[in-house]
Amino acid sequence: MDMAVILTFHNRKNKTLSCLKSLLHQTYVENGTIQLECYFCDDGSTDGSSEQIRVQYPKVHLTYGDGSLFWAKGMFKSLSKALETKHDFYLMVNDDVDFYPDMIRTMLESYYEVESKAPLVAIVGSTEDSFGGNWTYGGQIWNKQLIHERYVPVLPEKPCRECNMSNWNCFLIPDQMIKNIGSIDDYYEHAKADNDYSNRIILSGNKIYVAHKYIGICQRNSINNTWRDETLSLKKRLEYANKPIGLPIKSELHYCMKFHGVKWPLWVGKRYLWIYLSWIKHVIKERIRYNDGI
Template sequence: MKIAAVLTCFNRKDKTLNCIKKLMHQYKTIDIYVCDDGSTDHTSEAIKKKYPNVKVIKSNGGLFWSKGMFQGMKAAVTKDYDFYLMVNDDVDFYDNMLEIMLNSYESANGNCSIVGSTQSSFSKKLTYGGSVLKTKLNINKKFLLSPTGKVQKCDFANWNCFLIDKFTIDNVGLIDNAYEHGIGDFDYSCRMKKKNIPMYVATDYIGTCERNPIKNTFGDNELSIKKRLSLLLSAKGLPIKSSFRFYWKNYKIIGVPFLLWMYLRILLSISLNKPC
């Protein structure tokens, strides 16, 4: 069985090295592809020194997450693996992560993808994983599914840990590299749904990962309104181009009111100096 792991990184050398170490403990012949998007903390050099067999794809800092993952996937698919494991380098994987993911895949009878759930190392609460729509009438309202010991079908998957089989790659392709940073993982979920390829939440937690803090983001009400607006429209916020692409591409005219409502709600919170 051939397995490739794909991740992108930027100036988180210690976390990236820890992620690679944990991945190598999962499976003796796993191939790892890292897209280093212009790190200045010598991440690439450290990887090459400690893990010379890891494939490092270097960029100049303009890719961000979705485009970085695209480059990693593009390199990996040339080797025709059985599975492609998409991960974030800030996940601290449990030793049996891959076993849980592969067993969940078998439980779901194959021809699907599996999303691994992470929990906070402090509170042990669910942080990332697979989510379902609360109601089909509101495409913006989702809730995460906690692992139950059995696989659970989901609508959307965070790519903190996401196992894609060859069948899915052959039918859906790579992540869309038109997105400026985020949303690419949720877009991939929508593309899978259109192809009638299911996604399932793995049976158990696969590691720890903290939720991204709101400090120094557009949600931080300690920042000025001008700064928050700038962050909102930045690549790591909710850039208009990427947001419009996601809603129009996946929902057409139905998605426009939800897109507008999302921005109006956020702008109202910013104008009232409230967190969001």
């Protein structure tokens, strides 16, 4: 059985190499159950990542960007290279995951457990933190409500549970699904491409299931010094929001117009209104605390 691993990276040499090592030392790879082909996109790294990969792992297929691809376009480029050759499965991963040795086994066993429950199924792997074993990324249930929007994590268990939204820290797609649904939408500047593909899977009448146990360790990304950081000034938060890795309007418009119908202006407005409202709330709290201190 043949599996292609899709990954993009930028200046995270130690994480990228550690991730690659964990992939190549999977139980199913070492015992010959799976033939693994790795397709990595180096988006303008200057830390010697690609040079090290070429020396240590010359069979890895490398493509290159100039630093402007970010995640969505980098993943698209890697997947495009992989699609030049027939593979049974495509495994989307992030290099910040420390994969357990039985990750591929867990993903495939989960796939075969549920493959008959829909025309086509994809499997999302769940990660946990290294401190208390708490869920960090994986599958979620999105309630699709404008006012009271919620994303509720779907924890791994047997039998596998269904979800309708997924993070691509570890995401397994069968070949036929990509043939039917298509590739990653590379219009996005960074994020949203995994949410986009999740929606496309569900809208096409297919399903996403959560693998039946955790597949690795991955810490949650910090919100410090991002557009979500309520301790920053409004100017600074808007500045971060406009960066490709923030909440760029081009990507938000594209996503909302694709999946929110005639209500897309409300969904776009909601994202940016939250920044203003949360900033006002923080300012009021700080003022109250200051006055109480006096």
